[in-house]
Amino acid sequence: MQTGADETPVRCVFGELGEVQADLICVPVFEDEGSEELRSLDAALGGSINRARASGELRGKTHELFFADVATPTWRTRRVLLVGAGTRARYDTSRARTVAGAAGLAARDRRVRRLVFVCRAAGERAPMAQAAVEGVLLGAFRDTRYKSEDNGSSPLTSVEVYFGEDVAPQTRAAVERGVLLAGCSNLARELTNEPGNLFTPRVFADRACELASGPHTTVEVLDEQAIAAQGMGLLQGVAQGSVEPPRVIVMRYEPEDAVPGPVLGLVGKGVTFDSGGLSIKTADGMERMKCDMAGGGAVVCAMRAIGRLAPSVRVIGVVPAAENMPGGRAIRPGDVLTAANGKRVEVLNTDAEGRLILGDALTLAQRFGATHLVDIATLTGACVVALGHHASGLLGAPDAWVESVRQVADRAGERVWPLPMFEEYAEQLQSETADLTNVGGRPGGAITAGMFLKAFSGGLPWAHLDIAGTAWYDTAQPHHTKGATGVGVRTLAALPFEVAW
Structure with a gap:
């Protein structure tokens, strides 16, 4: 469309x-x-x-x-x-x-x-x-x-x-860049506003092919068989309760003058509708769960912008797309799933599905050559409690990489706020049955979600953006209408240019 x-x-x-x-x-x-x-x-x-x-x-x-x-x-x-x-x-x-x-x-x-x-x-x-x-x-x-x-x-x-007088070429170029980034942000808003019945994982994949493809950007879509071949058991587990099959959208930007070495990996959560699964959500506000793919939409539209802005750094975008539904084949609390990196995860809460599919997607990004990782997701209500609706949560390691991402987001006008990653938080994810659990209780919920994702970062520089509080406005703002915000597009699109590689 x-x-x-x-x-x-x-x-x-x-x-x-x-x-x-x-x-x-x-x-x-x-x-x-x-x-x-x-x-x-x-x-x-x-x-x-x-x-x-x-x-x-x-x-x-x-x-x-x-x-x-x-x-x-x-x-x-x-x-x-x-x-x-x-x-x-x-x-x-x-x-x-x-x-x-x-x-x-x-x-x-x-x-x-x-x-x-x-x-x-x-x-x-x-x-x-x-x-x-x-x-x-x-x-x-x-x-x-x-x-x-x-x-x-x-x-x-x-x-x-x-302007009162003529402007320099760099100002005209900045205006053109602003047009592109705002347009891509608005496209992300359109994707996020899509109703769940019309925007399934397969439709999401089709739209990604349409939006992100370009002269130096290719888009590949992994179907159920390809997902199984990659061993993405976490994604398969989340998707199995729905009649809609999952997809993984893989976008590769390969410039002709690519800088040797660094490859930026962008990973976005693409849950096109999140009922919570068997750990079902309350009815109040569930209609907004069509926006649970806002992170994936941001990655797709950032890849569109990157292809047109043409940085010299290679970029890989990975979006795992699925529905989280309580069907007869849905995963149950207490089930154990095997991730693409071999870790086994005890699922204590099926409504903590975003971190599961992101874990497999982070592994896939590494397999495809990413050396630096940024994931973005409407991940936790705990982040909304901590930061409200005016800043996204930022976690990751090492500190220098996290600070680089923070500075880029600040310049893009998409405010973030760092949360701690003390190792003690990982203790909340200990499992008697498997390698780790997918939730660590209510205390520090946004942080323990980040600690879960860290287990799938492969020791690479990695940052996590929790946009649960910033991806959607429930009420209109003086400068912004109600609904999806497109948050993250401008930050992700700027990373290849503004990080000191």
């Missing part, structure tokens, strides 16, 4: 703001800037800014919106949106992204088709321009594929980023 989620045209414009033609011009406004800085704009708006400041309608608080009509007859655009940007000192790329997101969301809701966003960058322009483009396109996203009648807002047909 082609949706055009990554096809909105964006370009840079400069010159006199009044000469720019659009349906709406969006201008960030700071809490602590004086009237002189906005004098010419205020004049064009007939003094609306000063009046709104005086009345308290416009204070510049983050994500505050104030619409004004243009009074100057020579201006080609007749409507301006002032978006609160907070204090100038805190206006970094992350803030610029959410401010632009608020503008994109407001434009979408008002049926704006041609939007201009004014880039107010105090420092280097390129990162701020990229963040602004990402924000606008992420904010303007709307998924109406399954509505028979869409009486809502119209999609943006064009976005322009305005």
